[in-house]
Amino acid sequence: MNYxxxxxxxxxxxxxxxxxxxxxxxxISAIGTDLEPVGTVIDATNKLLLPGFINAHTHSSEMWQRGxxxxxxxxxxxxxxxxxxxxxxxxxxxxxxxTAVETxxxxxxxxxxxxxxxxGKELETIATxxxxxxxxxxxxxxxxxxxxxxxxxxxxxxxxSQNHEPYFRSTQATLDIIETAVQQxxxxxxxxxxxxxxxxxxxxxxxxxxxxxxxxxKYDLCRHSHLLETKAQEKLAQEKYGCTAVEHLQRIGxxxxxxxxxxxxxxxxxxxxxxxxxxxxxVHNPLSNLRLGSGIAPxxxxxxxxxxxxxxxxxxSSNDSQDLLEAxxxxxxxxxVTDMDYRNWIxxxxxxxxxxxxxxxxxxxxxxxxxLDIGKQxxxxxxxxxxxxxxxxxxxxxxxxxxRPSLAVDSVWVNGKQVxxxxxxxxxxxxxxxxxxxxxxxxxxxxxxxxxxELEPHYRFVMGLSN
Amino acid sequence: MNYxxxxxxxxxxxxxxxxxxxxxxxxISAIGTDLEPVGTVIDATNKLLLPGFINAHTHSSEMWQRGxxxxxxxxxxxxxxxxxxxxxxxxxxxxxxxTAVETxxxxxxxxxxxxxxxxGKELETIATxxxxxxxxxxxxxxxxxxxxxxxxxxxxxxxxSQNHEPYFRSTQATLDIIETAVQQxxxxxxxxxxxxxxxxxxxxxxxxxxxxxxxxxKYDLCRHSHLLETKAQEKLAQEKYGCTAVEHLQRIGxxxxxxxxxxxxxxxxxxxxxxxxxxxxxVHNPLSNLRLGSGIAPxxxxxxxxxxxxxxxxxxSSNDSQDLLEAxxxxxxxxxVTDMDYRNWIxxxxxxxxxxxxxxxxxxxxxxxxxLDIGKQxxxxxxxxxxxxxxxxxxxxxxxxxxRPSLAVDSVWVNGKQVxxxxxxxxxxxxxxxxxxxxxxxxxxxxxxxxxxELEPHYRFVMGLSN
Numbered sequence: 001m002n003y004x005x006x007x008x009x010x011x012x013x014x015x016x017x018x019x020x021x022x023x024x025x026x027x028i029s030a031i032g033t034d035l036e037p038v039g040t041v042i043d044a045t046n047k048l049l050l051p052g053f054i055n056a057h058t059h060s061s062e063m064w065q066r067g068x069x070x071x072x073x074x075x076x077x078x079x080x081x082x083x084x085x086x087x088x089x090x091x092x093x094x095x096x097x098x099t100a101v102e103t104x105x106x107x108x109x110x111x112x113x114x115x116x117x118x119x120g121k122e123l124e125t126i127a128t129x130x131x132x133x134x135x136x137x138x139x140x141x142x143x144x145x146x147x148x149x150x151x152x153x154x155x156x157x158x159x160x161s162q163n164h165e166p167y168f169r170s171t172q173a174t175l176d177i178i179e180t181a182v183q184q185x186x187x188x189x190x191x192x193x194x195x196x197x198x199x200x201x202x203x204x205x206x207x208x209x210x211x212x213x214x215x216x217x218k219y220d221l222c223r224h225s226h227l228l229e230t231k232a233q234e235k236l237a238q239e240k241y242g243c244t245a246v247e248h249l250q251r252i253g254x255x256x257x258x259x260x261x262x263x264x265x266x267x268x269x270x271x272x273x274x275x276x277x278x279x280x281x282x283v284h285n286p287l288s289n290l291r292l293g294s295g296i297a298p299x300x301x302x303x304x305x306x307x308x309x310x311x312x313x314x315x316x317s318s319n320d321s322q323d324l325l326e327a328x329x330x331x332x333x334x335x336x337v338t339d340m341d342y343r344n345w346i347x348x349x350x351x352x353x354x355x356x357x358x359x360x361x362x363x364x365x366x367x368x369x370x371x372l373d374i375g376k377q378x379x380x381x382x383x384x385x386x387x388x389x390x391x392x393x394x395x396x397x398x399x400x401x402x403x404r405p406s407l408a409v410d411s412v413w414v415n416g417k418q419v420x421x422x423x424x425x426x427x428x429x430x431x432x433x434x435x436x437x438x439x440x441x442x443x444x445x446x447x448x449x450x451x452x453x454e455l456e457p458h459y460r461f462v463m464g465l466s467n
Numbered sequence: 468m469n470y471x472x473x474x475x476x477x478x479x480x481x482x483x484x485x486x487x488x489x490x491x492x493x494x495i496s497a498i499g500t501d502l503e504p505v506g507t508v509i510d511a512t513n514k515l516l517l518p519g520f521i522n523a524h525t526h527s528s529e530m531w532q533r534g535x536x537x538x539x540x541x542x543x544x545x546x547x548x549x550x551x552x553x554x555x556x557x558x559x560x561x562x563x564x565x566t567a568v569e570t571x572x573x574x575x576x577x578x579x580x581x582x583x584x585x586x587g588k589e590l591e592t593i594a595t596x597x598x599x600x601x602x603x604x605x606x607x608x609x610x611x612x613x614x615x616x617x618x619x620x621x622x623x624x625x626x627x628s629q630n631h632e633p634y635f636r637s638t639q640a641t642l643d644i645i646e647t648a649v650q651q652x653x654x655x656x657x658x659x660x661x662x663x664x665x666x667x668x669x670x671x672x673x674x675x676x677x678x679x680x681x682x683x684x685k686y687d688l689c690r691h692s693h694l695l696e697t698k699a700q701e702k703l704a705q706e707k708y709g710c711t712a713v714e715h716l717q718r719i720g721x722x723x724x725x726x727x728x729x730x731x732x733x734x735x736x737x738x739x740x741x742x743x744x745x746x747x748x749x750v751h752n753p754l755s756n757l758r759l760g761s762g763i764a765p766x767x768x769x770x771x772x773x774x775x776x777x778x779x780x781x782x783x784s785s786n787d788s789q790d791l792l793e794a795x796x797x798x799x800x801x802x803x804v805t806d807m808d809y810r811n812w813i814x815x816x817x818x819x820x821x822x823x824x825x826x827x828x829x830x831x832x833x834x835x836x837x838x839l840d841i842g843k844q845x846x847x848x849x850x851x852x853x854x855x856x857x858x859x860x861x862x863x864x865x866x867x868x869x870x871r872p873s874l875a876v877d878s879v880w881v882n883g884k885q886v887x888x889x890x891x892x893x894x895x896x897x898x899x900x901x902x903x904x905x906x907x908x909x910x911x912x913x914x915x916x917x918x919x920x921e922l923e924p925h926y927r928f929v930m931g932l933s934n
Contacts, residue, residue, distance in 0.1 A: 015912050064859055067866030071803070071812040094859075101855065105873075231807075291869065293803030293812065321856065321871030330797065336538070336760030340698075341932050345538040345760065385910075388568065388901050389788065392531055392561075392908035399534030402758065404788030406572075407873055434855050441859035443852075445482050465808050 002039035008049035026416030052109025052379035054359025057262040057283040057312030063095035066320035080449035096132035102322035109379040110139040137419035143197030143224040154202035156235040158462035175211040200226035229263035246271035260362040265295040281308040281362030286331040288314035310359035348401035378416040469506035475516035493883030519576025519846035521826025524729040524750040524779030530562035533787035547916035563599035569789035576846040577606040604886035610664030610691040621669040623702040625929035642678040667693035696730035713738035727829040732762040748829030753798040755781035777826035815868035845883040
């Protein structure tokens with residue numbers, strides 16, 4: 001289907017222009033002023049048009065525990081998450097729908113779902129998420145979360161002797177599941193990509209990383225992991241490898257231009273050089289880093305070193321929203337307190353570029369999405385500039401990034417197909433989704449995680465906190 | 468008018484209960500389960516009911532420059548703000564309406580407007596803001612922003628000799644304006660209070676502070692100022708007084724239980740003790756502190772020391788929204804990166820209390836608003852728990868504070884009067900407001916502030932930044 005988006009406000013070289021875009025065969029085929037319309041004409045007067053953003057790291061099923069998790073650092077938070085995590089496939093489906101909808105309505109056209117797998121139903125979990133994302137029509141990068149060590153192994157021992165249960169599934173069995181998933185579901189042209197996604201050095205052996213590298217090479221897959229989210233992980237890497245986690249991952253060949261790494265809070269200057277040299281991408285998740293007290297990722301240093309950056313919401317148990325505009329705002333202004341020199345601060349224009357193009361590059365999609373250029377896939381978003389939250393009229397991108405837009409997204413196209421119109425998702429019935437989420441849940445008071453309580457004394461000892 | 472709010476979800480001792488509230492003569496007259504209804508019955512099934520929050524620091528007319536201000540620290544940002552600030556009364560009116568609406572729709576029932584006055588039309592400015600707030604029906608605390616030194620005096624000299632233009636109006640003339648405003652507009656029972664509000668030590672003489680103290684005593688007015696927002700102000704206080712700003716303000720008698728102080732980013736431990744001893748209130752504005760790179764206010768230390776805290780959005784040129792829930796979320800989780808011990812972190816329950824009761828105490832209104840207690844004025848908000856952003860159902864307050872609620876406010880009552888119903892402001896026509904804001908403005912590209920450019924070399928020198 002061909003169509004023309006007419007009279008949208010766009011930016012060229014930091015100036016605003018009213019432009020028309022012609023979309024043919026899912027791609028941008030022309031951009032200019034007063035173009036001869038082709039196909040259906042969509043009036044975008046008083047709308048800001050931007051390339052779709054990428055929610056470059058989340059865990060969709062965490063939506064079931066948003067709002068309820070204790071105020072814990074990652075290691076204890078994870079224990080609580082797992083204690084209350086028993087999921088079924090219908091939940092996986094609903095939370096993937098919810099994640100997709102919230103992402104679309106906050107300017108995202110792509111989502112990277114570091115997907116928690118139901119033990120024994122791993123392929124069904126992936127199939128369910130694929131189905132949900134295809135129904136909503138968002139571009140999906142599904143990164144099945146894998147590990148081959150037990151959760152207690154993720155806390156440094158601090159020179160004490162710790163025994164950890166072996167993981168319930170062998171490394172090879174896990175890799176086999178991922179290879180099957182790739183063969184069944186990896187279909188980038190159709191909007192579904194599978195990534196290899198060992199959760200991180202804290203719970204994965206070198207064998208798992210190496211197996212993932214092989215799959216990545218065999219099928220040209222992107223690689224996705226958590227990296228140095230917490231101080232505890234920084235300690236753990238030293239215990240495990242005698243060097244930093246980044247040095248180790250470089251040594252085993254995990255880092256390359258297809259690798260995106262969530263968090264990257266605790267890196268040395270040398271680590272930063274390695275990320276730049278290997279063309280790895282940092283996925284900045286400012287809200288979960290604050291909520292879990294992980295720290296402030298040195299994003300301004302990454303920019304200075306030439307490391308590619310993107311933004312993620314992270315899972316809804318550690319944020320607890322999937323509003324990408326919120327992550328972009330806080331992920332931009334947070335760093336102003338880390339560098340007195342305001343000339344290094346991220347501007348709203350930078351932020352939009354990080355959110356769209358940075359995200360695309362990190363998924364090896366820089367040639368296909370992330371900018372408004374002829375030949376790019378039509379992953380596009382318009383924002384209603386008559387929305388109260390974007391008034392009075394000043395700099396539209398400044399308003400969008402630094403303000404707090406309230407449901408300001410007007411239309412969204414993914415791969416040329418319109419999936420949001422007049423602020424409403426057109427592909428699924430969102431009221432029905434709300435009703436299903438409501439019916440599958442109940443209001444709760446605070447609860448207590450047994451595993452977190454058991455881990456807490458050792459955690460506090462290792463981290464130097466008084467008991 | 469008497470009425471009954473039926474079957475609302477409320478919290479008592481960290482447990483959720485479905486309760487009814489009876490409102491008689493603008494006050495909560497009964498709270499309980501299955502009460503015999505009085506007057507009109509309002510069904511609050513699937514709604515969370517909380518006391519209204521207080522937006523404890525903002526500058527309404529900054530709404531005209533939101534989204535467009537450069538990425539500058541406060542001192543240069545102020546220069547830019549003033550270069551482009553020429554306002555007329557119709558703008559003051561519209562931005563006060565906009566500030567009130569955004570506050571109501573994010574859970575606020577009170578606003579403290581540190582109101583920028585149009586030179587020569589000071590009383591008209593105050594009258595205009597009073598009119599706007601009364602039309603919307605929000606509880607207004609109008610703090611006319613006054614100073615008696617020129618803007619350049621706000622930057623430390625750094626042992627250089629600096630000449631500053633005298634301020635255009637005498638200290639006494641300024642105090643006379645405030646006294647007249649108090650006589651004309653101060654009417655707390657009717658929902659309008661006037662505060663004395665010297666902008667801060669950076670631009671005010673002791674004579675102005677002392678005059679404000681006298682007015683505060685004569686008319687029982689609250690006191691409101693900026694305090695130690697930036698490192699530059701910390702330096703300036705030492706240059707000006709040879710001691711900290713807090714020590715100086717205590718010495719001249721400005722600090723008491725009616726004093727609320729915006730920002731408080733750069734305080735010593737001794738300063739914190741003084742705030743606690745004088746029962747002063749800290750107004751935390753996390754978003755503007757990040758945007759301007761001012762720093763992270765040591766809120767966990769304030770809590771430990773027993774200092775009362777409240778939340779503010781700050782003016783929309785430094786935030787750039789008036790979404791109080793956003794300020795509450797970021798103002799809570801931001802501090803987790805400042806203290807490894809998660810037992811000190813602010814919980815969602817704490818946050819709600821800070822936003823409602825903390826705000827009320829800081830305005831000497833702790834006996835009238837800020838909690839759901841019999842005898843309190845009915846400043847109440849209900850949130851629609853079937854909103855997608857508050858689903859699935861877990862802990863409602865956790866979802867509200869840690870999530871990103873999208874227009875989740877269902878109803879708002881201020882002083883017993885309903886001003887929002889089914890998410891719509893009922894007192895003014897918001898579409899008309901949007902149209903007026905649209906018509907009074909135009910989209911702009913970046914601009915250059917002459918004054919900021921002139922101040923920049925000295926600022927960079929004093930702050931140790933390379934030129």
